[in-house]
Amino acid sequence: MEKRVIKKDALAGIIKNISNDMLVYAPVQDEDNVLFKVLEPGMEPLVEYANTKNAPKNFFFPQTETMMKYFRTERGRELAEVVEDAADAVLFGVRPCYARSFVLLDNIFDDPKYKDSYYIARREKTVIVSLACVHPPYTTCFCTSVGGHPMSLEGSDVVLTDLGDVYLAEFLTPKGEKLIEKMGNLEAADEALDAKKQELSDTAEKEIKSHIPANDIKPWLDENFENPFWDTIHRSCLACGTCTYLCPTCHCFDITDEVKGEEGRRIRTWDSCMSWLFTMETSGHNPRTSQKERWRQRLMHKFKYFVDNFGAVACVGCGRCVINCPVNIDIRKIVTDISKL
Amino acid sequence: MQNNPYVPIPVDVDKIITEVTTKDIKTFRFTFVNKEDEENFKYLPGQFGELSIFGKGESPIGIASSPTQPGYIEFTVQKAGVVTSELHSMEEGARMGIRGPLGNTWPIEYLEGKNIVIVGGGFAFTTLRSLINYMIFEENRSSFGNITVVYGAREPGLLIYKDELAAWEKRDDINMNVTVDKGDETWTGREGFVPTVCKEVAPSSENAVAVICGPPIMIRFTLPVFFELGFSKENIYTSLEMRMKCGIGKCGRCNVGNKYVCKDGPVFSLAELDTLTKEY
Ligand SMILES: Cc1cc2nc3c(=O)[nH]c(=O)nc-3n(C[C@H](O)[C@H](O)[C@H](O)COP(=O)(O)OP(=O)(O)OC[C@H]3O[C@@H](n4cnc5c(N)ncnc54)[C@H](O)[C@@H]3O)c2cc1C
Ligand code: SF4
Ligand code: SF4
Ligand code: FES
Numbered sequence: 275m276e277k278r279v280i281k282k283d284a285l286a287g288i289i290k291n292i293s294n295d296m297l298v299y300a301p302v303q304d305e306d307n308v309l310f311k312v313l314e315p316g317m318e319p320l321v322e323y324a325n326t327k328n329a330p331k332n333f334f335f336p337q338t339e340t341m342m343k344y345f346r347t348e349r350g351r352e353l354a355e356v357v358e359d360a361a362d363a364v365l366f367g368v369r370p371c372y373a374r375s376f377v378l379l380d381n382i383f384d385d386p387k388y389k390d391s392y393y394i395a396r397r398e399k400t401v402i403v404s405l406a407c408v409h410p411p412y413t414t415c416f417c418t419s420v421g422g423h424p425m426s427l428e429g430s431d432v433v434l435t436d437l438g439d440v441y442l443a444e445f446l447t448p449k450g451e452k453l454i455e456k457m458g459n460l461e462a463a464d465e466a467l468d469a470k471k472q473e474l475s476d477t478a479e480k481e482i483k484s485h486i487p488a489n490d491i492k493p494w495l496d497e498n499f500e501n502p503f504w505d506t507i508h509r510s511c512l513a514c515g516t517c518t519y520l521c522p523t524c525h526c527f528d529i530t531d532e533v534k535g536e537e538g539r540r541i542r543t544w545d546s547c548m549s550w551l552f553t554m555e556t557s558g559h560n561p562r563t564s565q566k567e568r569w570r571q572r573l574m575h576k577f578k579y580f581v582d583n584f585g586a587v588a589c590v591g592c593g594r595c596v597i598n599c600p601v602n603i604d605i606r607k608i609v610t611d612i613s614k615l
Numbered sequence: 616m617q618n619n620p621y622v623p624i625p626v627d628v629d630k631i632i633t634e635v636t637t638k639d640i641k642t643f644r645f646t647f648v649n650k651e652d653e654e655n656f657k658y659l660p661g662q663f664g665e666l667s668i669f670g671k672g673e674s675p676i677g678i679a680s681s682p683t684q685p686g687y688i689e690f691t692v693q694k695a696g697v698v699t700s701e702l703h704s705m706e707e708g709a710r711m712g713i714r715g716p717l718g719n720t721w722p723i724e725y726l727e728g729k730n731i732v733i734v735g736g737g738f739a740f741t742t743l744r745s746l747i748n749y750m751i752f753e754e755n756r757s758s759f760g761n762i763t764v765v766y767g768a769r770e771p772g773l774l775i776y777k778d779e780l781a782a783w784e785k786r787d788d789i790n791m792n793v794t795v796d797k798g799d800e801t802w803t804g805r806e807g808f809v810p811t812v813c814k815e816v817a818p819s820s821e822n823a824v825a826v827i828c829g830p831p832i833m834i835r836f837t838l839p840v841f842f843e844l845g846f847s848k849e850n851i852y853t854s855l856e857m858r859m860k861c862g863i864g865k866c867g868r869c870n871v872g873n874k875y876v877c878k879d880g881p882v883f884s885l886a887e888l889d890t891l892t893k894e895y
Contacts, residue, residue, distance in 0.1 A: 341621055344669040349627075349710040351669035356622055387878070388863040391619040499872075499892045526867035529621070529860050533670045540621075540669065545866070552868060555858045556696040561871075561894050571870075574892075579873040 276445040278460035279467070280434065285441060286318040288457050289366050289403075293317070295456075297363035299333045301326050310367075319366055324411035329522035329594065330372050331379065333365055334396045337519075338543045341392065341529070346536045354537070360395035364453070368404045371417045371590040373429035375522035376402070381584040382525050392542075401449050404430040408474050409481060414593030416484035416606060422590055424478040425471075435471050442467050486606045487613040488577065488587050494612055495578040499570070503615060507608055508569040510601040515546035517595035517603070518572070523588045526552070547571050573608060620863050623667035623712025624652045628705055629687060636772030639694040640738050641703060642679060644687050645713060656716060658682055659723055660745035661854065661882045664715030665862045666690060666702060674698040675859045675877070678716065679741040681748035683755065688713070691741045691775060717862045719882050721746050721826060722852060730760035732818045734837055736767050736809050736829025738775055742854060743828055748779075751789055763818045767794040767809040767833075771802045792816050810836035820845035826852045838885070848885035855881050855888075855895055871895045 280288065292298055293313040300319030302311050307327040313319060343354045376397070383390035384397070407415070407424035417424060427433050431450030434441045442463055445451045454460065518524040528545040532538055545552060548568050554560045562568050580588035589605070596604050626645035634640045643666075647653035658678055665673040680689035694703040705711070721742070731750065735743045743766075750759045764783070768774045774793065784791045794805040794812045805812065809829065818825075825841050827834060834853065841851055857869035857876045864878030872891035874880060883891075 347710070349708065350705075352625065352710060353622070353669070353712075356619055358619070382865055385864065388620045388865070389618060390865055391621075499894075524867075525865070527860070528866070529673065531670050531672050538670050545868075547867065553858050555856070556699075561857065567894065571894075574872075575867075575870070579870065582873040 276451055276454060277463035277467075278443045278445070278454065278457075279463050280441040280443050280457070280460060282436075282440060285321050285434070289313070289321075289364070290316070290318045291458070292364055292453075292456050297361050298366055299330065299363065300366040321367070321405070323367075325369060325592075326367075327520075329375065329520060329592070330365055330368055331375065331522050331525075333363075333400070334376065334393050335379070335383070335525065335527075335544075336542075338541055339392065340539045340541050343537065343539045345538075351538065357539075358391060358395055360392075360399045363396070363400045364403060365400050366403045368402055368430065369407055369411075369592070370404055370424060370426040370428070370430070370433075371415075371422050371592045372522050373402055373404045374417075374422050374426060375429075375590045375592075377429040378523050378580075378584070378586060378588055378590070379525055401431045401453050402429065403432040403434065403450075403453070406433055406435040406478075408436050408478055410478060410483075412593055412597065413483040414596045414606075415482055415591060416486055416593060417591035418479060418482050419484070419486045420488045420587045420589050420591040423475075424482060425475040435474065437467060437470050437474070440467075442471055484591075484593070484606055486609045488589065488591075488609055491577055491609055491612045492581055494615060495574060498615075499574070501615075503612065504566055504570045506611075507573075507603065508565040511548070511565050511569060511603060512601060513548045513550065513565055513568070514600060515548045516598050516600065517605075518546040518548055519544055520594045520598055522590055522592055522594070523576070547575070573605075577609065620714070621861070623665070623673075623714050624656065625649065626688075626711060626713050628707050628709045628711065631705070631707055634691060634738075634775040634777075639703070640691060640773075640775060641694075642689055642691045642775070643702065643705075644680075644689045645711075646687050648710070653686070656688065658688075658716035659720035660749045661721035661742050662716040662718050663742075663862075663881065664688070664690065664713045664717060665859075666692070666698065667712035667714055668698055668701050669712070671701045672698045673714070673860070673862075674702075675717070675862055677742040677745075677854070677881075679744055681745045681752065683749055683752035691738060691744075693738055714862060718877055718880060721882055722824075722884075723749075726750075726824055726826075727758045728760065728822075730819070730821070730823040731762050732823055732825040732841075733762070733764045733766075734809060734813060734825060734827040734829070735765070736833035737769070737773070739828040739830065739854075740766055740775060743826065744776055744779070746826065747783070747789070751783070751786070756788060760822065761790065762788070763790040763792070763816060765792045765794070765809060765812050765816060767796070767807075767812065769796045771795050771799055771804075790816075808836070809833050810840050813837055813840045814843075817844060820847075820850070824850045824852065828854050848889060851885045852882060853885070853888075855883060857895055
């Protein structure tokens, strides 16, 4: 692992420079929101921000993407082109919880049997540069309850830690190390900075305000697919899907076709288990008949099924669904309530 | 591109057979456009494919042919919504796509050396037909014990694979019991519901496995018959259906408990189903 020091006021410029020869996806101010977006020429990313509205999963798994194109022939429609357009890229300004979310998503998209070429190609060509949460941004953050940490290195290629006057830059992977030369002349980091970082790590952990018993509820979930408790959480849910779209670990999608004249494309779009249509069969049969079953699915998927299959909870504790749910359904409260049953 | 699991394999519609008098169930025989695709398409009975029509979409459909019938692959499809209706309007010679083979298979290795009871209802007989053709194939037949088939439809006109049923009736190495809920003037065969016929045929559970596919109501009334006959839940297999898209365990749509029906299924034993949630 290589370690360097980056001057505080130099960082935004360095990332801007990188965006001259590579695709850079980074937090930018967009009216009242901070969003992950592609840096256009001349744009600088935000380096001081609380958190972004959207999760950066969009970069590897876009909200809408063209999978392939086709055209009409005499015999029907035939394949014209498989669209695989991954380019060398930097994903900058990722919070440690998102970096972990990619490790979780890899279980789905990069499983031994079926490789999702679209996701994997982008993932392989992208360097993830994270900004450690020296001060966790929100009171709703609960990463430490679900296997994360505000200063976690998991899933990142480079981690930048704000030490007050400089950033400590840790280049963790070979992919990350290749970025050093693109960052100009960076001073080597001396060991005193490690101690400083450790101190900040301890205080950051203490600053996490929310704690949930995420790992304790599995035995209850194993036994209680049928339980009156499930009648209590969904009643106010609007099925808007905000929680699933903003969630860094939600990966459900739909595949649809779009035709214009002689040409057409097959596209993939995010979908949501909160929608009644999600499991609706042509015959009219729907195994999940009400929002109760859909909410149970969301919770079970994150805190039981994913644990059964991959040994980890499919929630990184970003608190995004808690902040953005229009009717204030709070996954922290649900988990806590279950732990008391 | 070869490794992109979303890209359909190009196939030609080689032959279309209308199976039923209501004309809404047809069998489609496809041939592969590229020889190497045909060689790579290695499947076993019980698996399914995503029939892919650019411009319309994709539908998961069980493979109705058997790997012992090389050169083509068949699917029997009921006209239902967008994709299946488009398929029904297609003509021989049309070009489309298939993704697959997908999902797990009937437990062939486990079935070997055992007596096999096949129970099918309506047009959910497709992958059972694949299994029967696989088992009675000359080189495979001796690997299996007695084969008993109970297959039923509402009326004679709704029985599928009629020519094959007749050919199987003539063989002495397979015990055929074809039934209809209600016959017509020309029907000389058996009348009665599938569960009732199973009771009458009363296949022994000794060293036997039952493979059952059909409408939920048929399955509901058939299972008690097999429990009564002494079949354990480990020795009864069925195939599940859930709405699907990707077919490869990624789009998150088809899970029953912690299993994806597309990837971990569609074939499950009743014992396995007992460990899953009842949400299908
Ligand atoms: C493993 C498996 C095997 C099947 N085998 C057969 C078969 O051999 N013959 C047959 O006629 N039908 C079979 N089906 C059901 C068949 O998939 C649906 O009838 C079909 O997808 C309807 O598609 P559509 O485009 O015509 O309908 P629409 O309502 O227009 O389709 C919407 C889309 O939703 C999905 N969908 C809707 N209903 C179902 C469903 N019941 N199961 C799975 N996906 C669905 C499909 O992606 C479909 O394209 C099988 C289903 C599964 C899961
Ligand atoms: S954000 Fe809230 S209201 Fe919307 S689907 Fe999720 S839980 Fe329901
Ligand atoms: S807090 Fe909510 S949005 Fe964030 S990872 Fe967990 S479930 Fe997803
Ligand atoms: S169909 Fe996509 S996960 Fe099963």
